[in-house]
Amino acid sequence: MQPFDAQSTSDERLLAALLGGMDAGLCALDGDGVVTHWNAEATRILGWTAEEAIGRRGFGGWAARPSDAGQAEQRLLAAMAAKGRRVSEFALLTKDGRRVLMRGQSAAVRDAEGHPIGVYCAFAEAHTRIDLERALALSESLFDDASWGVVVIDADLRPAQANAQAARMLRTGREALLGRPLADLLAQGAEELEGALQHVLAEGAPPASVDLWLSPRGDTSGARRCWRSGFVRLGSPMGEEPVPLGIGWLFSDVTAQKATEQEGARVRFRYQQLHRADRAAAECEDAMEAACLQLDFALAGFADHALVDRTDAAGRLVRAAGTPDGEAGPCLPTGSTIPVGYGHAHPALQALERVGTVRTSFAGQGDAQAAARSREWARTRHWPAGTAHGLVTVLRSRGRSVGTLTFLRAAGRPLFDRADAAYAEEVAARVAAALDLAGLAGGAGAAGRPDEGEV
Incomplete structure (x- = not known):
């Protein structure tokens, strides 16, 4: 009787x-x-049990049709003479007589001296195997050649894998961003991104893409970028229940597209306001009321305050209408006849001299001293406290300058740009006509000269 070998029995059970x-x-x-x-999976696929399969020579007469058996055996046994593994396709027959195309990997089994003594083959139905290979190919393509940024985020909301495009957009290296908190990678927008990721982990992917405004820390300009983002929750197919492994984040930069959309929406809104203002002003019996109504429509989403200064007979500027200095309110006539005490370098006087538009802003920093200087900057220009940006354009009617129109913004709003200047000039043309019609233009004022530009 042979001695009992516990280790051999354990190895056999493990192999089984x-x-x-x-x-x-x-x-x-x-x-x-x-x-x-x-094995058991071969039984599940083909229906033949291990007892029925082991000991048979080849597949002919049971697991393959005679026309297919020789080819299948030849392809498998050819792996004995090959190096490494070979991938091949062959047709087998299920126990109920159904012919199935298999895709398998085969390799030689060698003895202790390295001589081939047999072959093994791991196989699955071809369509199942091809689906797996396609999934692997897709994964590799996303991380190698995709024009979108792709980042795999783990359950702790840290990047676990990223492609080259994502690293470029995040302004860092592929290895450098792995395992780091998102706040270390993003100067702005990290909280919004983390909120979206937590939602995906808890509820699943959103039904549509999400536009996130983010600013990578590696971008020295500090500009915010709009990244159109899609999310998928990653679950393990190996467990009995889906286990969240993390999130796939796919994104592309659509900043230019969003800027174009926003600019288009802004232009449409402004010229809709002009159209509405024209219709409302046409119903006004008083021309000065019509001018104030034009400014009320123009201020919406554009500026915080508006001031209208008319020229008197001596060519001096007199306040004709304006919004309140404190809280925002409607533009109202002032009825004043006293000239405004503008200094010689005031933007309103520059606009009159140039017969054009002048933009100006306070360029201080956000500390206590800068706040005091900002208040003094606004006070010396006779503008409401808190003003940080001004735009002054000349009012022209019948070939002469009849005054100036000033728009003002607080510090929390952006500087006036060229598009703002063009819009202000459209409004000024309407206000100037109403001001002239109201008979409040005191004289020829400053003679019209070619526009010398803006500052």
Whole structure:
């Protein structure tokens, strides 16, 4: 009687468990083509049990049609003479007589001296295997060649994998961003991104893409970028229940597109306001009321305050209408006849001299001293407290300058740009006509000269 070998028995049980738990069908043939191993997944795919398969020579007469058996055996046994693994396709027959195309990987089984003594083959139905290979190919393509940024975020909301495009957009290296908190990678927008990721982990992917405004820390300009983002929750297919492994974040930069959309929306809104103002002003019996109504419509979303100064008979500027200095309110006539005490370098006087538009802003920083200087800057120009940006354009009617129109913004709003200047000039043309009609233009004022530009 042979002695009991506990280690050998344990190894055999482990091998049997591994073979039985494989997700692919497995069969092994010796050098003569006799089946020596047949696992549970092979039984599930084809219906033939291990007892029915082991010991048979080849597949002919049971697991393959005669026309297919020779080709299948030849392709498998050819792996004995090849180096490494070989991928091949062959047709087998299920126990109920259904012909199925298989896709398998086969490799030689060698003895202790390295001589081939058989072959094993792991196989699955071709369409299932091709689906897996397509998924792997897609994954590799996303991380190598995709024009979108792709980042795999783990359950702790830290990047676990990223492609080259994502690293470029985040202004860092692919290895440098792995495992780092998102706040270390983004100067702005990290909280919004983390909120979206937590939602995906808890509820699943949103039904549509999301536009996130972010600013990478590596971008020295500090400008915010709009990244159109899609999210997918990653779950493990290996567990009995889906286990969240993290999130796939796919994104592309649509900043230019969003800027164009926003500019288009802004232009449409402004010229709709002009159209509405024209219709409302046409119903006014008083021309000065019509001018104030034009400014009330123009201020919406454009500026915080508006001031209208008319020229008197001596060519001096007199306040004709304006919004309140404190809280925002409607533009009202002032009825004043006293000239405004503007200094010689005031933007309103510059606009009159140039017969054009002048833009100006306070360029201080956000500390206590800068706040005091900002108040003094506004006070010396006779503008409301808190003003940080001004735009002054000349009022022209019947070939002469009849006054100036000033728009003002507080510190929390952006500087006036060229598009703002063009819009202000459209409003000024309407206000100037109403002011002239009201008979409040005191004289020829400053003679019209070619526009010398803006500052």
